Amino acid sequence: xxxxxxxxxxxxxxxxxxxxxxxxxxxxxxxxxxxxxxxxxxxxxxxxxxxxxxxxxxxxxxxxxxxxxxxxxxxxxxxxxxxxxxxxxxxxxxxxxxxxxxxxxxxxxxxxxxxxxxxxxxxxxxxxxxxxxxxxxxxxxxxxxxxxxxxxxxxxxxxxxxxxxxxxxxxxxxxxxxxxxxxxxxxxxxxxxxxxxxxxxxxxxxxxxxxxxxxxxxxxxxxxxxxxxxxxxxxxxxxxxxxxxxxxxxxxxxxxxxxxxxxxxxxxxxxxxxxxxxxxxxxxxxxxxxxxxxxxxxxxxxxxxxxxxxxxxxxxxxxxxxxxxxxxxxxxxxxxxxxxxxxxxxxxxxxxxxxxxxxxxxxxxxxxxxxxxxxxxxxxxxxxxxxxxxxxx
Amino acid sequence: xxxxxxxxxxxxxxxxxxxxxxxxxxxxxxxxxxxxxxxxxxxxxxxxxxxxxxxxxxxxxxxxxxxxxxxxxxxxxxxxxxxxxxxxxxxxxxxxxxxxxxxxxxxxxxxxxxxxxxxxxxxxxxxxxxxxxxxxxxxxxxxxxxxxxxxxxxxxxxxxxxxxxxxxxxxxxxxxxxxxxxxxxxxxxxxxxxxxxxxxxxxxxxxxxxxxxxxxxxxxxxxx
Ligand SMILES: Nc1ncnc2c1ncn2[C@@H]1O[C@H](COP(=O)(O)OP(=O)(O)OP(=O)(O)O)[C@@H](O)[C@H]1O
Ligand SMILES: [Mg+2]
Numbered sequence: 001x002x003x004x005x006x007x008x009x010x011x012x013x014x015x016x017x018x019x020x021x022x023x024x025x026x027x028x029x030x031x032x033x034x035x036x037x038x039x040x041x042x043x044x045x046x047x048x049x050x051x052x053x054x055x056x057x058x059x060x061x062x063x064x065x066x067x068x069x070x071x072x073x074x075x076x077x078x079x080x081x082x083x084x085x086x087x088x089x090x091x092x093x094x095x096x097x098x099x100x101x102x103x104x105x106x107x108x109x110x111x112x113x114x115x116x117x118x119x120x121x122x123x124x125x126x127x128x129x130x131x132x133x134x135x136x137x138x139x140x141x142x143x144x145x146x147x148x149x150x151x152x153x154x155x156x157x158x159x160x161x162x163x164x165x166x167x168x169x170x171x172x173x174x175x176x177x178x179x180x181x182x183x184x185x186x187x188x189x190x191x192x193x194x195x196x197x198x199x200x201x202x203x204x205x206x207x208x209x210x211x212x213x214x215x216x217x218x219x220x221x222x223x224x225x226x227x228x229x230x231x232x233x234x235x236x237x238x239x240x241x242x243x244x245x246x247x248x249x250x251x252x253x254x255x256x257x258x259x260x261x262x263x264x265x266x267x268x269x270x271x272x273x274x275x276x277x278x279x280x281x282x283x284x285x286x287x288x289x290x291x292x293x294x295x296x297x298x299x300x301x302x303x304x305x306x307x308x309x310x311x312x313x314x315x316x317x318x319x320x321x322x323x324x325x326x327x328x329x330x331x332x333x334x335x336x337x338x339x340x341x342x343x344x345x346x347x348x349x350x351x352x353x354x355x356x357x358x359x360x361x362x363x364x365x366x367x368x369x370x371x372x373x374x375x376x377x378x379x380x381x382x383x384x385x386x387x388x389x390x391x392x393x
Numbered sequence: 394x395x396x397x398x399x400x401x402x403x404x405x406x407x408x409x410x411x412x413x414x415x416x417x418x419x420x421x422x423x424x425x426x427x428x429x430x431x432x433x434x435x436x437x438x439x440x441x442x443x444x445x446x447x448x449x450x451x452x453x454x455x456x457x458x459x460x461x462x463x464x465x466x467x468x469x470x471x472x473x474x475x476x477x478x479x480x481x482x483x484x485x486x487x488x489x490x491x492x493x494x495x496x497x498x499x500x501x502x503x504x505x506x507x508x509x510x511x512x513x514x515x516x517x518x519x520x521x522x523x524x525x526x527x528x529x530x531x532x533x534x535x536x537x538x539x540x541x542x543x544x545x546x547x548x549x550x551x552x553x554x555x556x557x558x559x560x561x562x563x564x565x566x567x568x569x570x571x572x573x574x575x576x577x578x579x580x581x582x583x584x585x586x587x588x589x590x591x592x593x594x595x596x597x598x599x600x601x602x603x604x605x606x607x608x609x610x611x612x613x614x615x616x617x
Contacts, residue, residue, distance in 0.1 A: 004440075005431070007442055008597050009595045010595075012439075014439065042594065051567075051568075052439075066568070067568065068568040070591070117525045151568075159557065263594065276423075298447075300594060
């Protein structure tokens, strides 16, 4: 068994990312034909999969560019980030031959060569679309399949939307969608900590009718399987030199109690490592109980609750909370049961709005539906919700 | 807990010699060893660790940071593989990623003394070109090494950066992971806790026993 140190929140070495090999193989196969939208709860391991796992298993003859676009807040900066990533991953000679440079030079009226750390002149601001299209064209012509992995794309779109309005964001999405037409060897991966549905709903309100991701295959990044989660716990227990009487039993216990979410597994074993005592099931339960009720909230759990204020319309917030409160303490429910369960004297509600809220809660990974009955997607998050909302643990 | 906390807080640990710091080492040995270990891992492998030491003023965070700095610096196996940027304690001036990158460069210059001319050149650039150039300069300077950034009062820096600046910093740190962070803060703050914040769940916190929260520390010892 390989050992590894607990590293909740940091970057892992590719072979420390446990249980994603099969998925990554499937993703490469899928990319032969189609682009991807990868969605998951925050900290579930999206970047680990895309940047670390995919980044270290690129198929022969393919080009893979990983970009974190969250520092771009204008369309021109987006172009710069893409150019920067090209410069990082491709040779200077390859980028030197890009048509993009000639077009940009012509538009700017000065020689543009794109050294590292390069900034496009502000005068090109209005030309971003031409430049983006040109650059994508150059990348498409590299030969072989070219994968552009845009981490934090929804977040960038959100920032641009706030600064420059929804129309620009629509144009960016449409431009990217247009180059992914049939027979193009260009593939894209959209992912990030903010679900793209929040962006699309803002655009829809402004009359946007296009389907900018309907050609992409949506991948919901799930927690690890029980076997992989147990393997991760074991690697970490050894790596942190935690002693236990029965490693397999403790590993299984931690895997199950955290609902196989690697981020929380990392946290629990990190704590065990620091404590230095012999790990027992009781001790694990104590840690979980303490962390779920920690006055300082070091695991930041309150934000499963606070996020609702950040992203939900005023009219949806109370319904969302009432729904989650109900599902946290009761068996799975139908839409009608949920609607009925919300006290109309306290909260204005109707079936349509409840349905809309349920859709949002689903997209934000709180809930899932099985045979018409809604429930929490994860028993761990359900438990977090109960403890944070004072509904008993 | 450090028993001499009131005593320690009168000093600036950063200005103490390595020997003196070692001499007043009381019970933080374990934690410091862990921090050194994580830094070593971050340098020797592709993994990158980020730790946040949480606690009120005077509890010894600066002491722990300073001693970790000295220990890491003294490790022969890391020589030539690490670049250390120990930011000055009171960097209140940071209001953007550009500012922070300049502060990092300043700290590298302090440590190694071979960057001043290139830093001066940055200030002669048009404002909007500084960030990209400073970013490239740091990466070029660090090269194949790992950048070890020590930041005190991260809460102040995050306040200056605001949301967009924090995201830009996270992007800088995680697009091509090449840096490991050891930061201190007196309190948890929005940048680290809000789910939409860039650094949500990014740091491993200092362990409970030394997390300087009287309640949790008390709860732990009464249980043990
Ligand atoms: N497969 C895995 N094996 C081991 N640890 C993992 C795995 N996936 C995630 N982790 C843990 O979870 C943390 C978060 O992972 P990562 O940064 O990839 O998440 P993310 O989904 O990109 O987060 P965000 O939504 O904030 O961008 C890592 O630092 C690591 O501790
Ligand atoms: Mg991520």
